[in-house]
Amino acid sequence: MPYRPKSTLEQWRILQAVVDAGGYSQAADLLNKSQSSLNHAVAKLQNQLGVELLQVIGRKAFLTEAGDVMLRRSRILTQQIEDLELLAASIDMGWEPEIRIAVELVYPKEFLYQALAQFHPLSRGSRIQIIDTVITGTTEVILEGKADLVIAATGVIPRGYLGEPICVAHLIPVIGAAHALAQHKQLDLDELSQHLQIVIRDTASKPMEGPGGWLKAEQRWTVSNFYEAIEIIKSGIGFCWLPEHLVKNLIAEGVLRRLPLTQSSERLAPMSLLTPKEEKLGPGSRQLRQLILAIHGKTGSPL
Structure with missing residues (x-):
């Protein structure tokens, strides 16, 4: 028999709101729900699980030891659901689920890491794949379109492709x-x-x-x-x-x-940033490209 959850995400979100707000009354105002509906949701959750999660002392609700553990795990679960739904919306808008960056090994990667640190809060859940390349391996990645963005030694860029110079290794x-x-x-x-x-x-x-x-x-x-x-x-x-x-x-x-x-x-190995398939470049890749160029003091002229 497939597993059937005893609880719902809404129940866990209500529990989180009660704890974060400091009580049922405050959480009811925050969620624009009645206090009785929140009491009922948490009571039902505890009954379904067979575990006491909250204790009410005076007008405040306090987590039990078990409740503290389960609350922390529930936050991970609800965040994952939010990330999943955001990713679905991003894909629907054309935002890439994965961005591939091919990087020639001689390139000083600390510049890329700075750009990625800035990109992370903007990434909408996109995965990043960094592909190390060397010499004609870089040429192959460009010709076969195996990456969205390529940081290449200028000397290995094949005919018909243009890159934006970014630095010299x-x-x-x-x-x-x-x-x-x-x-x-x-x-x-x-x-x-x-x-x-x-x-x-x-x-x-x-x-x-x-x-x-x-x-x-x-x-x-x-x-x-x-x-x-x-x-x-x-x-x-x-x-x-x-x-x-x-x-x-x-x-x-x-x-x-x-x-x-x-x-x-x-x-000397002059390095350039290029996009093998500019016409297929998604919004996430475009955003990351601009950040890499900015790290190198470039204005983001077309590649």
Whole structure:
């Protein structure tokens, strides 16, 4: 037999109102209902559950120990119902139930997190999915329309798509303090090519030859993200081109060292925000796009 609830949401909302208002009389004024109807609703709820939830002392209603526990759980339930109904209304208005954001790994995500913090109270229950992409994996996401918003390295944006420049990521060659090269005052690329390089895996299903940076080292280990690369090079194994914002504190602490290359001492990765399918962009995605642009000091010109 399917489960049949003994109580209703309205009964729980009435109980919450009585507690929050401090009594039946105050709650009746708040809800524009008669005091007797509230007394009846709470009494029926307690009888149906077989648990005493409220005790009336004088003119005030006080929660019992069991009532306090159940009231807290009921607030979660009623909030979930409100969120569900709001989501249904938002979908009916064209507001997306989910917003997908593809982000190139070199992008400083603290900017995105600031925008998301501002977006959260406006989100109407929309889920957010953040997809990490690398090199031609970013191109693939754009071409296949797998995300609503894409933060991409400008160099991998395919023909026919335009993005709004938002910032420039700096990648620098880094080693661990225990690496043999840590004592060198100068180093050329030919010598560097003889050492193990840690590289980040392209996220495309079929990686293509493209702007993947300096990959001349004979020995390479491939990892899925920069944090894995950092842990490896911290142990004194290999070198890696890493976003400066991820490693500047570790360099300042002496855990990592920046390689003193005689040329190409850093790579610049201009970043852009674009929408692969502008015509299908929903209101939530448009709102989030404006917030990301504003974080970067942009006015929100069309992408």
